[in-house]
Ligand SMILES: Cc1ncc(COP(=O)(O)O)c(C=O)c1O
């Protein structure tokens with residue numbers, strides 16, 4: 001039994017039947033899924049959710065599906081990690097990491113949006129699905145598309161990380177690299193979707209796809225004991241995820257599942273691709289497209305489809321936005337890894353580094369609960385770290401060789417520095433705990 005009303009234009013309010021379309025015919029505004037909240041209030045509650053499986057589909061009434069056939073039953077319900085060590089380093093009282101770096105099946109939050117879009121594609125009777133992607137979406141459409149028996153057609157900029165390419169082709173999906181940036185890939189995909197009638201998850205299936213991101217907000221609230229956090233920090237590319245996390249909290253409030261109140265949404269982007277941050281900071285909310293130049297390739301969208309709405313959601317919530325350099329994002333990856341044992345991709349490094357700045361500047365008060373949304377896995381973007389990786393000794397397989405390593409003063413000093421956690425709140429900077437590449441011990445050879 002569905003509670004979906006249909007589609008509505010975010011600009012002029014025109015209403016449409018549920019169909020694979022994303023743009024208003026009257027004003028070219030984006031379409032949004034609407035629900036019958038009165039009915040939802042009667043049929044959907046905390047008890048119903050509590051008895052269900054641990055996946056994002058525990059909130060299925062708030063997702064835009066009409067039937068019972070769900071593709072991706074296992075997706076979502078990732079850990080909300082209480083991050084006391086990172087909190088100490090950032091000098092805040094209460095900090096959590098929403099860890100979508102371990103989402104199923106392809107280790108990013110994109111598994112959520114793809115699960116909804118493919119469920120919808122099947123309902124629409126489509127047999128080929130595809131996407132324009134900066135990498136993670138490609139991985140997820142490939143894995144889930146193949147698993148559920150779709151033909152796939154995935155387009156990406158040609159210069160993506162090797163792991164993101166391999167993490168698409170390994171499933172046997174059809175992948176096409178385009179000699180151009182993401183914005184050019186996206187335009188091409190609109191033409192392909194029109195010409196062939198295929199289901200492009202972030203083009204003609206976009207209104208449904210986007211709804212999957214609300215489940216990040218639902219899960220955070222439920223995992224906090226049905227409470228809103230005071231602050232959420234989230235990285236942005238097209239701006240959809242942050243906007244939908246906000247919509248998720250709003251819907252729970254509307255249904256009486258969490259208290260009224262605000263969650264301040266804070267956006268994070270790399271300095272080399274920061275159109276949404278710029279729009280928030282200059283107060284105009286106007287997105288001026290940029291040419292992306294950053295190692296955070298998953299966030300390299302110069303003309304963000306939901307940028308205007310993300311900037312508006314940030315400002316209306318009382319949040320702010322921050323951009324970070326590539327060096328700062330690498331420090332962010334290390335800081336999260338060294339404190340919480342969570343290896344995030346470049347996008348997660350942007351979130352951590354931006355949070356650090358927002359806390360240092362007082363935009364996020366130190367005593368209020370904060371959630372950092374970590375959206376992707378570091379094993380996909382190791383290229384970003386190799387040039388700064390610490391050397392470690394290689395020894396002969398003998399105890400005396402190991403003892404010589406221990407007695408090597410430089411290595412020992414570096415070792416104790418790495419394992420020394422500074423007292424909570426003592427420092428805003430990442431010590432990074434990174435041993436300076438030490439002089440190789442006499443019996444070993446350095447691995448660089
Ligand atoms: C790991 C990761 N984080 C965040 C984002 C940003 O999501 P959105 O485009 O919804 O802003 C992306 C987008 O590709 C991503 O791959």
Ligand SMILES: [Zn+2]
Nearest residue numbers: 009012024027
């Ligand atoms: Zn319209």
